Amino acid sequence: MNPETERQQLLFVWTDESSLHGRIVGWSFFDGNDPLADLTELEYRRGVDVLAAGWRLIQGSQLVNRPAGDEHQHGVLEFEWIFERIVALRPHPHGDHPQGVHPHE
Amino acid sequence: MDELLTTDEMATFVARGFLEFPGVIPDELNAAATDELHSIMATWGSPARPFAPASGDPWSDIYPDPSAVGAVLRHPSVRRIVDSLVGPEAVFDHDFVHFKPAGDPGFQPLHADAVIDPNTAFDIQIFYFPHAVSPDGGGTGFVPGTHLRRVHETQVGRYRHLRGERRWSGPAGSILVFHHGLWHRGMENPGSADRLMYKIRLNPTRPQVRRWAADDLPDRTSAANDHIFATFDPTRIGMTLRHREDWMGEQDHRLELIARAELWRYLTGDAHFDLDWYHSRLERRAGLGAVVS
CATH class of the missing domain: 2.60.120.620 (q2cbj1_9rhob like domain)
Structure with a gap:
């Protein structure tokens, strides 16, 4: 990637089973030089739809057995996929991230 | 109210x-x-x-x-x-x-x-x-x-x-x-x-057991063997406890049912309550042989 002319977009998705054929149940989007970038709606229903749209898979979560004695434990979402695509650079759209600093609700 | x-x-x-x-x-x-x-x-x-x-x-x-x-x-x-x-x-x-x-x-x-x-x-x-x-x-x-x-x-x-x-x-x-x-x-x-x-x-400072209007519990509770893959009563509390959220996959939901049944056992004092036989299956078999890990 040439940072003078291009930027990276990242799409994290979480599927409801360990295959890319799984239904997407969550997502987060990050866009190069736009700290406020977001996708409030996702056009892809399954992980394979993201792939078909031209995104490159750069990481999929490992499948990990739960340790003995802790077989029923659950916490974070297990089936995470990270995709990227490289697009043309554009001027910084917003400036610094204005996220608040007050205590968590 | x-x-x-x-x-x-x-x-x-x-x-x-x-x-x-x-x-x-x-x-x-x-x-x-x-x-x-x-x-x-x-x-x-x-x-x-x-x-x-x-x-x-x-x-x-x-x-x-x-x-x-x-x-x-x-x-x-x-x-x-x-x-x-x-x-x-x-x-x-x-x-x-x-x-x-x-x-x-x-x-x-x-x-x-x-x-x-x-x-x-x-x-x-x-x-x-x-x-x-x-x-x-x-x-x-x-x-x-x-x-x-x-x-x-x-x-x-x-x-x-x-x-x-x-x-x-x-x-x-x-x-x-x-x-x-x-x-x-x-x-x-x-x-x-x-x-x-x-x-x-x-x-809380005391067990949270049947603190609500629980008089109807005998009429509302599901049988311990209420099992969505066997026989079940859709009018009983088990159906409410099975609610599945849109973000949940099948494996998420099954672990949720295990956790919810444990919490319902605590709240009701009913040590045998179960949802879809997940606890019962393991508990009934546990005495038959040692756990292999």
């Missing part, structure tokens, strides 16, 4: 981790509480703060008369929540006044409060909205059904959108109550009105 929560409300709380009570606090009390919350916010951390409770104080003693916040907390619609879920002998943990100005684009990462909590006994968090919150008004975001998962604070902040996430909106005087583990966040407020919200956390 019933003096205590119903069995069905309790089952919804166990399954989804929250209950919502829109517009239950009257307008005149909302106005007085708004003034008091602004005073608390303006004096936070200083000796001038009115009504500053300390962690461990008895619930019944905090925000005494003539506190408007105290009047909200002791309103029958809130008292029935507290009495049913943590009991009237609950104690104060902490509280906070959350103010989100109109037009504020900042949002919090998704999080669970406090730290990883392996206990079955649980705290509650009450959210009070003294004024109406529009859909774009910065209402608290929360993800139903996440409360029993063992995560640590902003460990879940990576999740920007989860299917089924709620963003609170509703009339003035609305109350939300969360299981302490529910994932939630403050949201951006692109709307035109400032948003004020008060949150308080309470700890």
Whole structure:
């Protein structure tokens, strides 16, 4: 990637089973030089739809057995996929991230 | 209004981790509480703060008369929540006044409060909205059904959108109550009105067993062998406890059923309660041979 002319977009998705054929149940989007970038709606229903749209898979979560004695434990979402695509650079759209600093609700 | 929560409300709380009570606090009390919350916010951390409770104080003693916040907390619609879920002998943990100005684009990462909590006994968090919150008004975001998962604070902040996430909106005087583990966040407020919200956390001091209006439990409870893949009664409480959120996969949902059955056992004192035979299958077979690990 040439940072003078291009930027990276990242799409994290979480599927409801360990295959890319799984239904997407969550997502987060990050866009190069736009700290406020977001996708409030996702056009892809399954992980394979993201792939078909031209995104490159750069990481999929490992499948990990739960340790003995802790077989029923659950916490974070297990089936995470990270995709990227490289697009043309554009001027910084917003400036610094204005996220608040007050205590968590 | 019933003096205590119903069995069905309790089952919804166990399954989804929250209950919502829109517009239950009257307008005149909302106005007085708004003034008091602004005073608390303006004096936070200083000796001038009115009504500053300390962690461990008895619930019944905090925000005494003539506190408007105290009047909200002791309103029958809130008292029935507290009495049913943590009991009237609950104690104060902490509280906070959350103010989100109109037009504020900042949002919090998704999080669970406090730290990883392996206990079955649980705290509650009450959210009070003294004024109406529009859909774009910065209402608290929360993800139903996440409360029993063992995560640590902003460990879940990576999740920007989860299917089924709620963003609170509703009339003035609305109350939300969360299981302490529910994932939630403050949201951006692109709307035109400032948003004020008060949150308080309470700890139980006695077992939370059948504190609600549980007289109908024998009629409402499901049989221990109520099993969606065998025979089941769709009119009983098991169907409420099986509620599946849109973000859940099959493997998520099965672990949820195991966790919810454990919580329902604790709340009812029924050590044999089960959902879909998951506990029963293992417990009945456990004596037949050693566990292979």
